[in-house]
Amino acid sequence: MTQDLLLFTFGPIQASLSAARRTQDIKTSSWIFSHFAEVAIQEAQKLGCQVIFPQMPQSGAATGIPNRLVILTEANQCAAVAGELKKAIEEERDKLSGWVQVYIKSTGANLNTNCWNEQLKEWLEFYWVGVQWDGQKKTYGAQFKTANLGIDSRKTVRHYPTSTQLGERCTLCGVRSAISDDDTFWAKIRQRAGGRVIPQRERLCAVCATKRFAPKVLNNVGLGEGFPSISSIASASFRQAVLQYWDQGTGVIIKEFLDVTDKLYLPAAHIVPTPFFEPFLKGTDEDIRRRFFDLEGAYLYPDSYEAQAIQEDTGAVPDKDDIKRARQLLENLKEVLTHLGASATFPHPYYAVLKVDGDHLGALLDGIASQDDHQKVSRAISQTAANIKNLVETNSPGRLIYSGGDDMLAFLPVDCALRVAQEVRSAYEQNLAAEGFPNQTASAGLVIAHHKTPLQSALSDVYAAETMAKEEFDRNTLVLNISKRSGELRRMSLHWSSQGTAAPIDALSELRSLIASDKLSGKFAYELEDSSSAFEQNNGYTLFKLEFYRLIKRHHSTEKWPQKTEWEAFANRFMRLWDYIPRIDDASRVKELIKWMLAMRFFAQGEHS
Numbered sequence: 001m002t003q004d005l006l007l008f009t010f011g012p013i014q015a016s017l018s019a020a021r022r023t024q025d026i027k028t029s030s031w032i033f034s035h036f037a038e039v040a041i042q043e044a045q046k047l048g049c050q051v052i053f054p055q056m057p058q059s060g061a062a063t064g065i066p067n068r069l070v071i072l073t074e075a076n077q078c079a080a081v082a083g084e085l086k087k088a089i090e091e092e093r094d095k096l097s098g099w100v101q102v103y104i105k106s107t108g109a110n111l112n113t114n115c116w117n118e119q120l121k122e123w124l125e126f127y128w129v130g131v132q133w134d135g136q137k138k139t140y141g142a143q144f145k146t147a148n149l150g151i152d153s154r155k156t157v158r159h160y161p162t163s164t165q166l167g168e169r170c171t172l173c174g175v176r177s178a179i180s181d182d183d184t185f186w187a188k189i190r191q192r193a194g195g196r197v198i199p200q201r202e203r204l205c206a207v208c209a210t211k212r213f214a215p216k217v218l219n220n221v222g223l224g225e226g227f228p229s230i231s232s233i234a235s236a237s238f239r240q241a242v243l244q245y246w247d248q249g250t251g252v253i254i255k256e257f258l259d260v261t262d263k264l265y266l267p268a269a270h271i272v273p274t275p276f277f278e279p280f281l282k283g284t285d286e287d288i289r290r291r292f293f294d295l296e297g298a299y300l301y302p303d304s305y306e307a308q309a310i311q312e313d314t315g316a317v318p319d320k321d322d323i324k325r326a327r328q329l330l331e332n333l334k335e336v337l338t339h340l341g342a343s344a345t346f347p348h349p350y351y352a353v354l355k356v357d358g359d360h361l362g363a364l365l366d367g368i369a370s371q372d373d374h375q376k377v378s379r380a381i382s383q384t385a386a387n388i389k390n391l392v393e394t395n396s397p398g399r400l401i402y403s404g405g406d407d408m409l410a411f412l413p414v415d416c417a418l419r420v421a422q423e424v425r426s427a428y429e430q431n432l433a434a435e436g437f438p439n440q441t442a443s444a445g446l447v448i449a450h451h452k453t454p455l456q457s458a459l460s461d462v463y464a465a466e467t468m469a470k471e472e473f474d475r476n477t478l479v480l481n482i483s484k485r486s487g488e489l490r491r492m493s494l495h496w497s498s499q500g501t502a503a504p505i506d507a508l509s510e511l512r513s514l515i516a517s518d519k520l521s522g523k524f525a526y527e528l529e530d531s532s533s534a535f536e537q538n539n540g541y542t543l544f545k546l547e548f549y550r551l552i553k554r555h556h557s558t559e560k561w562p563q564k565t566e567w568e569a570f571a572n573r574f575m576r577l578w579d580y581i582p583r584i585d586d587a588s589r590v591k592e593l594i595k596w597m598l599a600m601r602f603f604a605q606g607e608h609s
């Protein structure tokens, strides 16, 4: 039976995701596009079409449904179906924008709806290609490939807004004009929404305003406020350690600390806990634990206790003694946690952004022979998407922006970033292998940035790092980018291991925790760096290995790590990394390996160590 094979896609996703000032912005953008994809899938099913890709996630919550749909329609119906899908998404867009308009008008701000609607109309782009398929198993692959090539050439024809953009530009996207340049307009909205949602100098276009206020009007459909700030994410492991050792001494300190933060009128963040945090919120003093969990993460850093900044945030003049006391109590926490041997003893000033993307998925799809195979890939991707959510939010204190299965983006505290990167990469490979597609790899970009630097630069860095992993190092690679607050940039790379061999990333995580627990002094990496010129010759590997063993021997703690067999075994595991450094000559490999060691010291101790 002849049918039409329809490929349908829409955007612009990447431009939307990178126009983000707050973590909540990027989460909302991702949610909206995922929601539109869900609407299109439902519409296709309502029209009696079969959706081959993507598979809907098992449990509701739209977190990263891919925006590229593959659908089977009745013969000669692809154009009509594509039109209906577009209409369904546009109706959803208008519904959302309408609710946000009502919200803005309810603040008393005088909104020009004509200008608003015009900007919204030019926001989304749609592309589709349909080809006929005779229903024969053997012709499916070729027809899909034709459609796939067709859509890529359609996408190179970019749409640009046709209406003239006058006046002040939107401070978020910089593309469209702000919906108003009148101060009182924004002041009225700020009064209702709060200064954290719409800061003093922010001037938004209709699209960015729709995204910014969507969580205010969409609470009941799965998108709420309460996505943690960068500071809350950076300090998540510290927060976990405090909760974990509550009965051993941190609880007493927190009780006094919260009394002080109350006196200072510090704001609650209203963070919705992930499954990872749930067990830590149970036990003694549950109410107080939750109050502590709810404190904005920025206030876990002693340097945030500064009179003028607090006054700007809270509107109240803080008492100097309270400020001093809060700082002191945070220092006490660090001491107690160090004494107890916690893995995180201070809130790390840096956070991680992780982006992982499957390699050659397009080629894999181009090569599939049947509709059945296509559904197998679809199932593996959907399974990976579900696994990724667990890896980030149940097994780790991270936050997921989206997880489409073949790609993902997440924010993580520094200490678990490498482990999660490795786990995501493995899940992708294993799920595809389980469906009969072995040896699939993925590339990753990991960016470490300071919690007080603009989010936008970390986001563009992570896209660049992932592109580098794919293009410069020929895929199956992790590129790590550390942007110090001082402006210094360190970049390093590592190939993933192939299936079945000891994972090299584990040795790095091990080094990080050895330094964090003082079993090994972080100094050894600096000493290696100092003598690095000695290894710039052909037998660099042999010389480096000898020096590495000598320095481990010298800098390990005889008290905390006395077993010679243990540190020798670690040294052996670590030296295996050598084969995974994507450099040809010994001298460059040594340099790269030393960079990784210094990075692990930085992961463990932060800047001031």
Ligand SMILES: [Zn+2]
Residues within 6 Å of the ligand: 170, 171, 172, 173, 174, 175, 176, 204, 205, 206, 207, 208, 209
């Ligand atoms: Zn904008």
